């Protein structure tokens with residue numbers, strides 16, 4: 001999901017570190033720090049030493065935050081206190097700590113922190129992803145779960161997915177005929193923005209364009225959506241498109257017209273929800289697909305097994321039908337293993353303590369940002385003994401551990417009240433393309449003689465994706481219909 005919201009949250013930290021450091025020193029005189037108060041008797045979580053103004057930033061700067069936080073947690077423990085600029089932040093890195101926050105005390109941590117940039121982008125959290133816990137969020141979440149992202153709705157888009165994958169396969173088949181490699185690229189901008197690090201500093205806000213850019217990007221998307229909405233409202237008036245799969249926008253417009261909601265759904269909220277779902281749904285699935293292909297290239301035995309399975313299960317077919325995907329056991333293990341090693345949103349989305357609470361014996365004061373390091377959990381030797389960093393889909397053959405939010409060592413979609421409601425939607429967008437790429441083609445990595453050397457460098461962005469583009473040569477094995 002990450003998501004466009006995350007884009008506003010973290011921003012190419014390495015490049016901006018020195019800028020922030022300079023800013024921090026200047027702001028030393030103007031910042032009113034919002035530290036957790038050390039009230040008598042409180043047992044705050046341990047953490048690394050802090051500097052005035054920048055807090056713990058120097059421990060993270062220049063590194064990928066999920067990796068830096070895992071390394072720090074190894075020294076300071078599974079409930080660790082950082083200060084990101086002036087924002088008190090607790091980082092959780094064990095199954096037990098995650099369970100406390102996402103299950104035992106889920107309701108206490110069911111809100112998200114509202115930074116100035118997030119506030120600008122989401123118009124004060126009026127969409128789903130960053131909405132504060134309360135009636136507005138509850139209503140939108142219910143619409144998302146029941147109407148927009150339900151199994152029935154995901155199924156209704158099957159034909160569209162099959163069409164899109166068929167178009168992708170035709171493009172690749174043409175490249176294969178010319179012996180051309182194909183590339184999947186990813187780009188993302190994300191970051192720690194000064195106003196989010198020092199929300200109380202007027203200077204930080206004044207010097208940064210993050211809030212203005214956030215607001216502008218929202219307005220640009222909303223302007224584009226205005227025309228689309230006009231068209232859809234006219235279609236609804238004419239009752240046109242009957243019998244077609246109902247698009248998500250039409251569902252929301254109909255709910256609005258029904259007027260049966262406790263809090264009326266205004267047009268800005270509809271636009272925000274569409275914007276979020278588009279952002280949350282597209283890049284996350286593309287990132288998983290990219291990592292899965294990269295891991296399979298790096299692990300030829302797993303690639304052979306996954307390819308053999310899909311070709312044998314669909315040997316009587318000319319292409320992969322989505323309704324048969326349930327038969328591909330190994331492919332599902334491949335996707336699980338990819339999500340374990342490469343959760344696209346490695347720190348999930350932040351939560352905020354709404355009330356005083358104790359987590360594994362430590363006090364967490366209201367207003368503290370709480371982060372679950374899902375990436376660290378997925379690579380923790382205690383839960384994945386022996387070879388936590390190896391890609392071994394077979395490990396799921398003898399394991400019931402799943403990503404549905406009940407196993408706190410494996411949380412690519414989060415857990416509890418704020419867990420991702422788009423799991424089925426997201427998986428549907430990974431399974432069919434991956435199975436189809438393996439069914440029709442063998443794959444070679446030009447210029448990579450040793451598969452173990454396949455470049456797996458991570459880049460931080462809207463989601464954590466592979467830094468290099470995925471440059472692969474397809475070799476046609478099963479003809480693609482229509483080429």
Ligand code: HEM
Nearest residue numbers: 001129280281284348349413414415418419420422425426
């Ligand atoms: C592989 C794909 C995806 C991954 C890994 C993913 C991951 C996540 C994560 C980690 C969260 C935060 C969970 C938490 O705080 O506990 C989240 C929230 C969310 N996701 Fe996803 N997501 C994916 C696909 C999707 C799709 C396809 C949609 C919609 C079409 C979607 C919509 C949302 C929404 C609306 C939220 C906010 C829920 C709330 O705050 O109540 N996601 N997602």
